[in-house]
Amino acid sequence: MAITFKLRSSIADLERLNKESTGTNLFIPSTHHRKEEKMLKGQLFVDQYCEREQFSFIDYVSSGFELNFMVAVDFTASNGNPRYSDSLHYIDVSGQLNSYQRAIMEVGEVIQFYDSDRKFPAWGFGGSTAGAVSHCFNLNGSPRDSEDNNKD
Structure with missing residues (x-):
């Protein structure tokens, strides 16, 4: 019992x-x-007692902390053929955003105000680059710089 x-x-x-x-x-x-x-x-x-202050999002931001946003896009075949509208990567000719684009835009629109340079590294995985499948590649096409291809 x-x-x-x-x-x-x-x-x-x-x-x-x-x-x-x-x-x-x-x-x-x-x-x-x-x-x-x-x-x-x-x-x-009570073998151990530890009291910690729980900080809020506002505490971090008001203290000068920045948030960084990194984009990662899954290009594996499980997402479907990007030429068809049922694919997560489909680029609609009318300009309507696909699921990935919507998610990136919505999160980025919030996070941008907490990142001073407003540059977001964007990576892909599981896609074909230069004829071979790559498990990690910059979406901007640069082999080195993940945030911006254009230097100020």
Whole structure:
């Protein structure tokens, strides 16, 4: 028979148990009808206590941190033939964005304001470059610079 305990304790109590290297007793009510009788079923010891401040997105940004956005596009055959509209890579002649383009644009439109150079490295994998399948290649065609082919 498994017994489940619900423990209500404050963070201060857990910290105290850790500092004092003491435990606290866990009781369950007796099966008898008298409420004052309790049975000891175990003890709780806090072996380690660590309190950390949880920073928010706003904390990071207001402190000057920047976010970087890297684009990675899957060109493997499982995405379908890019000449057909059911492919994730299909380029619609009407200009409608495909799923990849929409996702990149939507995330990029938010992230751009938190990246001072607003340059986003874009990589592909599983596609054919120079006649061979490559597992990692720059989408801008440069063998070296992943962010921009045009130097300022």
